[in-house]
Each structure stands twice: as C-alpha cells, then as structure tokens.
Amino acid sequence: MEGLKLPDPDDRHVLAAAIKVGAGVIVTSNLRDFPAEHLAPWNIEAQSPDDFVLNQIDRDGRIVWACVQQIADSRTRPPETVNDVLDALERAGLVESVAALRTG
Known part of the structure; x- marks a missing residue:
C-alpha cells in the first residue's frame, strides 16, 4: 500500500x-x-454511484429493476413502494439512474 x-x-x-x-x-x-x-x-x-448504476441498467435493466422491487418489498415499517425507493435514490444523487428506471 x-x-x-x-x-x-x-x-x-x-x-x-x-x-x-x-x-x-x-x-x-x-x-x-x-x-x-x-x-x-x-x-x-x-x-460515481449514478454512473455505476446506469452501467448496470445498460447491462440488464431488468435485474436492476428487480433489485429496486426487492428493496421496496423488504421495507415494511413503514411500507414503501417502488416509487418511494426511487425517490430516495434520486435524493441520494442517482438522478440519471432513476430517470432511466422510470422511463425504461
């Protein structure tokens, strides 16, 4: 090192x-x-995290979408929807990735 x-x-x-x-x-x-x-x-x-996720979406957006769905499904207290998870990712700086997921 x-x-x-x-x-x-x-x-x-x-x-x-x-x-x-x-x-x-x-x-x-x-x-x-x-x-x-x-x-x-x-x-x-x-x-950047946004570029990394965008690259994963380009590889296979279905897998990324399934991960977002899995995150939403795991959030039970309080319950969250896919849109809630996408909103949180957008607030965290994954603006382009969320846009791609919302339109994809």
Missing part, C-alpha cells in the same frame, strides 16, 4: 482493496481523489 499514489494518501486502502480483489471499478462520490492516471496501471476506473 505504501507505493500507491493518490491525491489523498488516506484513500490508498480503497485502491489496495480494489487491486487485491481484482475489481475493475471503484464506486465513489469522491472522483477527484481517484484520478484515472493513478488507477490505469491496475485497469481500474472510478465511477
């Missing part, structure tokens, strides 16, 4: 974990601390 270079040295453990497990993506809202030039040697890229 000592040899890993990132703008914020406190984030090196994230890159080290991604390398260790062979991850291709680090999902973070802190993209500026994971510049592409520092991740490229390990074939890793940083994506």
Whole structure:
C-alpha cells in the first residue's frame, strides 16, 4: 500500500482493496481523489454511484429493476413502494439512474 499514489494518501486502502480483489471499478462520490492516471496501471476506473448504476441498467435493466422491487418489498415499517425507493435514490444523487428506471 505504501507505493500507491493518490491525491489523498488516506484513500490508498480503497485502491489496495480494489487491486487485491481484482475489481475493475471503484464506486465513489469522491472522483477527484481517484484520478484515472493513478488507477490505469491496475485497469481500474472510478465511477460515481449514478454512473455505476446506469452501467448496470445498460447491462440488464431488468435485474436492476428487480433489485429496486426487492428493496421496496423488504421495507415494511413503514411500507414503501417502488416509487418511494426511487425517490430516495434520486435524493441520494442517482438522478440519471432513476430517470432511466422510470422511463425504461
């Protein structure tokens, strides 16, 4: 981990974990601390949560939709609908993903 270079040295453990497990993506809202030039040697890229979910929707939107449905079904106190879950995801910053799910 000592040899890993990132703008914020406190984030090196994230890159080290991604390398260790062979991850291709680090999902973070802190993209500026994971510049592409520092991740490229390990074939890793940083994506925002919204971009990551959009990529999953592009792969198979039915699976993402089923996950959202499963989250809604698991929320019983108080009960939540799919729209409640989508609203919460939108408030959390997944604006484009929620738009894609609502129109998809």
